[in-house]
Amino acid sequence: MASSSSSPPVPLSSASASSSSMAATSSPCAACKFLRRKCQPDCVFAPYFPPDNPQKFVHVHRVFGASNVTKLLNELHPYQREDAVNSLAYEADMRLRDPVYGCVGVISILQHQLRQLQVDLSCAKSELSKYQAAAAAAAAAAAATASNGPSTANFIGGVAASGSQNFLDAANQNATAIGFGGRDHFFPMSVRDAAPPPQPHHMMMRNYESELTARLGVNGAYDAGLMAAMNASAVSIGHLGGQFLKPSAAGGDDRPGVGPS
Amino acid sequence: MSTSYSNLSSNDSNPRRCAACKYLRRRCAEDCILSPYFPASLPQRFACVHKIFGASNVTRMLQQLPVDQRAQAADAIASEAYWRVQDPVYGSVGVINLLQQEIYMNQRELARTQAQIAMYTAQQQPTEVTNFGPQQDSVTLERTFLEFNHFPNLF
Numbered sequence: 001m002a003s004s005s006s007s008p009p010v011p012l013s014s015a016s017a018s019s020s021s022m023a024a025t026s027s028p029c030a031a032c033k034f035l036r037r038k039c040q041p042d043c044v045f046a047p048y049f050p051p052d053n054p055q056k057f058v059h060v061h062r063v064f065g066a067s068n069v070t071k072l073l074n075e076l077h078p079y080q081r082e083d084a085v086n087s088l089a090y091e092a093d094m095r096l097r098d099p100v101y102g103c104v105g106v107i108s109i110l111q112h113q114l115r116q117l118q119v120d121l122s123c124a125k126s127e128l129s130k131y132q133a134a135a136a137a138a139a140a141a142a143a144a145t146a147s148n149g150p151s152t153a154n155f156i157g158g159v160a161a162s163g164s165q166n167f168l169d170a171a172n173q174n175a176t177a178i179g180f181g182g183r184d185h186f187f188p189m190s191v192r193d194a195a196p197p198p199q200p201h202h203m204m205m206r207n208y209e210s211e212l213t214a215r216l217g218v219n220g221a222y223d224a225g226l227m228a229a230m231n232a233s234a235v236s237i238g239h240l241g242g243q244f245l246k247p248s249a250a251g252g253d254d255r256p257g258v259g260p261s
Numbered sequence: 262m263s264t265s266y267s268n269l270s271s272n273d274s275n276p277r278r279c280a281a282c283k284y285l286r287r288r289c290a291e292d293c294i295l296s297p298y299f300p301a302s303l304p305q306r307f308a309c310v311h312k313i314f315g316a317s318n319v320t321r322m323l324q325q326l327p328v329d330q331r332a333q334a335a336d337a338i339a340s341e342a343y344w345r346v347q348d349p350v351y352g353s354v355g356v357i358n359l360l361q362q363e364i365y366m367n368q369r370e371l372a373r374t375q376a377q378i379a380m381y382t383a384q385q386q387p388t389e390v391t392n393f394g395p396q397q398d399s400v401t402l403e404r405t406f407l408e409f410n411h412f413p414n415l416f
Binding site for chain 2: 131
């Protein structure tokens with residue numbers, strides 16, 4: 001890292017001028033303060049590591065290293081860097097809180113929750129289908145007796161069947177599924193042979209499924225080993241991802257804004 | 262330096278050099294802390310980890326852990342590095358966000374399904390349907406709607 005130690009000392013005659021110019025400029029950013037170097041006007045860290053939050057850079061530097069962070073940020077567009085820094089800060093915090101699993105511990109907990117939800121949903125849908133079958137049978141029986149004139153049973157059975165079917169049609173449009181692909185050539189060594197979780201039937205949401213499958217890789221197998229090894233959560237999950245994502249990236253309208261933590 | 266180069270030439274065919282030492286072009290010691298977790302058969306694994314975390318950071322992180330926890334830690338670090346390489350802006354935080362969105366969608370779906378089940382369960386309340394005469398049909402219908410007064414919201 002470049003330091004100001006090699007720069008010539010400022011003559012006394014220009015000290016006041018330099019001090020006045022220094023007073024006009026902002027104080028060094030947290031990164032340059034920590035690294036004990038002069039904070040240049042084009043410092044890549046300055047917009048994202050303000051001096052009032054030194055711990056943010058300390059954590060990021062301890063986990064990733066300043067040079068790696070510099071390289072990462074230089075590869076991104078300026079409008080992406082704030083989100084990148086905030087996500088790096090979050091990962092660094094999680095890694096320091098949980099030196100073994102870090103962020104992956106949170107991901108495993110969420111995967112477990114999601115899998116449990118999918119099982120519950122599958123059970124609920126099968127139970128619902130039984131009710132629908134019974135209602136359809138009742139409606140058919142009522143229709144058979146309709147020749148005797150309008151009856152309450154016919155009205156309720158017919159309305160219930162058609163109403164519930166409309167409901168189902170609307171509900172099934174948003175059904176979801178998660179696919180856990182296998183990237184055995186990359187991960188993980190400790191749980192490579194674990195089987196992926198069973199997939200619920202007839203549930204698809206292509207946008208999320210394809211993206212999660214691409215990102216998670218073999219995490220179905222990974223999760224089995226992690227959940228066997230780790231205790232459930234001293235980790236606060238809350239709005240973890242949402243606070244780092246702009247609404248356009250998250251695809252939702254109600255995400256909180258992104259800002260330095 | 263010459264020593265390292267001579268080792269390099271002699272270790273080119275050394276199958277025991279781990280991916281980390283191969284990448285870093287150094288001699289792989291017998292007690293190399295990275296070799297159990299970064300085998301030569303998975304060069305990309307260490308390449309990602311080195312790009313994101315750096316070899317010295319990973320070494321220090323593993324050294325600070327008990328030996329029995331290092332395998333899981335190395336896997337977690339490799340996963341985070343992989344996700345960060347795939348998504349340089351959000352990394353594993355993006356995965357967390359996707360999972361949270363999936364959980365939210367599934368919770369909504371489950372609530373909707375349970376509401377439908379509740380509707381059917383309420384229908385099965387004991388209301389014996391008999392063949393009424395034409396004069397009593399409207400009264401019976403009105404009582405039925407009053408009893409199941411939440412139905413109009415669903416239909």
